[in-house]
Amino acid sequence: MQTVTKIILKSGKDDAVRRFHPWVFSGAIKKIEGPVYDGGLVEVFSNKDQYLATGLYQDASIAVRIMDFAPSRPGELGQDFWLKKLSAAYNLRAMLGMTDSESTNVYRLVHGEGDQLPGLIIDHYNGNLVVQAHAVGIHLNMKFIAQSLQQIYGSKLKSIYYKSSDTLPGNFVSEKSTEGFLFGDNPKEIVIENGHKFEIDYIRGQKTGFFIDQRENRQLLAHYSAGKKVLNTFCYSGGFSVYALKAGAAHVESLDSSKKAIELTEKNIELNFPGIANHEVIVADALQYIRENDQVRDVVVLDPPAFAKHTNVRHNAVQGYKRLNAEAIRKIAPGGILFTFSCSQVVNMGLFKSTVIAAAIQAGRQAKILHQMSQPADHPINAFHPEGEYLKGLVLYIE
Numbered sequence: 001m002q003t004v005t006k007i008i009l010k011s012g013k014d015d016a017v018r019r020f021h022p023w024v025f026s027g028a029i030k031k032i033e034g035p036v037y038d039g040g041l042v043e044v045f046s047n048k049d050q051y052l053a054t055g056l057y058q059d060a061s062i063a064v065r066i067m068d069f070a071p072s073r074p075g076e077l078g079q080d081f082w083l084k085k086l087s088a089a090y091n092l093r094a095m096l097g098m099t100d101s102e103s104t105n106v107y108r109l110v111h112g113e114g115d116q117l118p119g120l121i122i123d124h125y126n127g128n129l130v131v132q133a134h135a136v137g138i139h140l141n142m143k144f145i146a147q148s149l150q151q152i153y154g155s156k157l158k159s160i161y162y163k164s165s166d167t168l169p170g171n172f173v174s175e176k177s178t179e180g181f182l183f184g185d186n187p188k189e190i191v192i193e194n195g196h197k198f199e200i201d202y203i204r205g206q207k208t209g210f211f212i213d214q215r216e217n218r219q220l221l222a223h224y225s226a227g228k229k230v231l232n233t234f235c236y237s238g239g240f241s242v243y244a245l246k247a248g249a250a251h252v253e254s255l256d257s258s259k260k261a262i263e264l265t266e267k268n269i270e271l272n273f274p275g276i277a278n279h280e281v282i283v284a285d286a287l288q289y290i291r292e293n294d295q296v297r298d299v300v301v302l303d304p305p306a307f308a309k310h311t312n313v314r315h316n317a318v319q320g321y322k323r324l325n326a327e328a329i330r331k332i333a334p335g336g337i338l339f340t341f342s343c344s345q346v347v348n349m350g351l352f353k354s355t356v357i358a359a360a361i362q363a364g365r366q367a368k369i370l371h372q373m374s375q376p377a378d379h380p381i382n383a384f385h386p387e388g389e390y391l392k393g394l395v396l397y398i399e
């Protein structure tokens, strides 16, 4: 076996790795034996020189992302490793009924730590894959990843687009090729989600092009939309609006602060309901708009971007959620419904719930929690990595 650089942990810092937590923080490292570079392969050892796991190194707060916990040391992460891991992710989606569905051909194939592939995101858009590296080690293995994906999808694969300029360290991005097609060349695709059509522009769109994680929550909105006046704020490409209109909403407004997002929404509305008259778009700041507008809506959707990316700004984020929710609750019709979300990983369901309840108190309205929502099964949560639970939502009945 070739010699792999050794990361030796401080005494007591091996517990998390033994519990299969996939991150080693830089503060847990006692000593590094051998050369290290960003993205390089390393083996993690306890303070007592016991082998624990194999991972990819990066000079950052998360210093090692563990890729393999098997006691038989892989020694390297070659083509076989990637094919096995990516096939496992594919097989899970097949079991969920997603790989061969006529009503939904958009799903997340790889959800980072949730699929034991920390730092890797892959979304599937009707035969097109968008791959995003959040760690240098993933970038360095991209050839293996792309080859494995071609093998798994075979003739069903139209393209693989690599989109990592926003997710890899800045200095790295300027030197390396972090954006572009790795296979095929198909810049846009029309996908189907629960029978609804969406045009995905992965090159110019936000994240990988679409917020796949809201699929089941959009379906839930449909149950509450028939005959209702719906305000969908932070609408991005109009996912919730399309479902509400299909369910027979009387009127839907889609609001986003980004003009580009509103253009995507308009396209998707036109794609599903050509010439429709009961849909309106608004380019505005959501909080300001709700505050200054006195129209009463039966159903309001609040799906803001993550307000807190780190624990040190969690307090401000909570204040932000409270202000936004209080304003929306104040304005909603009696008997109205609020769909409210947080995708801030550092704000957990308990904190989010108490924040929304505080908002209802501030607004002086009675509220009942009808549903508690989360992320769908193609965004699995690794049981040993609770940080992977990021999407939380509540459906409130406002009296």
Ligand code: SAH
Pocket (backbone or CB within 6 Å): 210, 211, 214, 233, 234, 235, 236, 237, 238, 239, 240, 255, 256, 257, 258, 261, 284, 285, 286, 287, 303, 304, 305
């Ligand atoms: N609900 C969407 C995803 C929302 S992503 C879906 O189902 O696809 C968050 C969106 O909020 C982005 O489109 C972003 O442009 C928008 N946004 C960010 N800040 C905003 C603000 N202050 N007011 C309104 N929209 C905002």
